[in-house]
Each structure stands twice: as structure tokens, then as C-alpha cells.
Amino acid sequence: MDRTATLTAMKQAITPACMALGVFLAASTAARADFRLCNNATSRVSVSLAYTDGEMWVSEGWWNLKPGACETLVRGPLAAEFYYVYAMDERGGEWKGKAFMCTRDREFRILGREDCYVRGFDRTGFFEVDTGKEAKNWTVQLTDPAPARPNP
Structure with a gap:
């Protein structure tokens, strides 16, 4: 696998995880009282x-x-x-x-x-x-x- 393909594969794997983390952080911030x-x-x-x-x-x-x-x-x-x-x-x-x-x-x-x-x-x-x-x-x-x- 070349470097560009590796970076693309890493982005595709990381993006959903980052989005889930962002949703979790937003939910925990909204729940703060x-x-x-x-x-x-x-x-x-x-x-x-x-x-x-x-x-x-x-x-x-x-x-x-x-x-x-x-x-x-x-x-x-x-x-x-x-x-x-x-x-x-x-x-x-x-x-x-x-x-x-x-x-x-x-x-x-x-x-x-x-x-x-x-x-x-x-x-x-x-x-x-x-x-x-x-x-x-x-x-x-x-x-x-x-x-x-x-x-x-």
C-alpha cells in the first residue's frame, strides 16, 4: 500500500471515531449543570x-x-x-x-x-x-x- 492509500485508510478509520467523541463531548457539555x-x-x-x-x-x-x-x-x-x-x-x-x-x-x-x-x-x-x-x-x-x- 502506498503512503497516500495508507493516509486515506487512516482518515476513514479515525473520522467516525472523532465524530463519536465529538457527539459524546457535546452531550456531556449539554448535561452539565x-x-x-x-x-x-x-x-x-x-x-x-x-x-x-x-x-x-x-x-x-x-x-x-x-x-x-x-x-x-x-x-x-x-x-x-x-x-x-x-x-x-x-x-x-x-x-x-x-x-x-x-x-x-x-x-x-x-x-x-x-x-x-x-x-x-x-x-x-x-x-x-x-x-x-x-x-x-x-x-x-x-x-x-x-x-x-x-x-x-
Whole structure:
């Protein structure tokens, strides 16, 4: 067999295998489920996340995201319907809410949401993200707040 015939035979054998691998990779990518957060604001943000693992509340942080960056905060299918997010930017802006969780200034993973101050933590208001009962993945998009309008 000459070299051209050998290369042609190899291509014919490899092409179906590569196509099968491509279909497998596409299927595994489509099946992936995560809780992601994207920073669509104009400055860097620091993000913390809270959720229940079915038995206990967990809060953790900090993820630092540059403008335009996305980060996976929870890998795999979502186990909870509600997640809670707190974020702040370099300019002092905040994305917050009324669900209070324990945090601290440096990297953390805190179990429980009670007695934050007594346990030496800060108490921070997180906003609720309702992913629905059937969601397997979710992405939160942080954007700059609308500028306040002056009163006439």
C-alpha cells in the first residue's frame, strides 16, 4: 500500500471515531449543570453565596470577578431551589437583600446562619435567587444599578 492509500485508510478509520467523541463531548457539555454568576458590571466584584445542603445552611466566599467574567459557584445539578447571593464592587456598591447570613472579610466557608456576631462573624443581607423546582442549572447576571434620578 502506498503512503497516500495508507493516509486515506487512516482518515476513514479515525473520522467516525472523532465524530463519536465529538457527539459524546457535546452531550456531556449539554448535561452539565451548575450555578454560575456573571459580572456584567463595569468594575470588579466580590461575591459570596449561601444555600442549604438539606440539613444545614452554608455560606461561602469570596469569588472575585473582573468585569465581563463568569464563575461557577456550585458545580453539578442544583440541589436547592433557593440560593442567596451577596456581592460588592470596588466602589462600595452592593447587591444585597433581606436574607441574613454569616460572612467575614477574608475567604470563608461558614456552617449555620445563627448567632453570627457571637461566633465572630459579620451578619450580611443576601438577595434570594429562586431557581425553580426543576432547574438543573442557573446563571445570575450582575449589572450596574441604574443611576439615581434627581428629584425635580
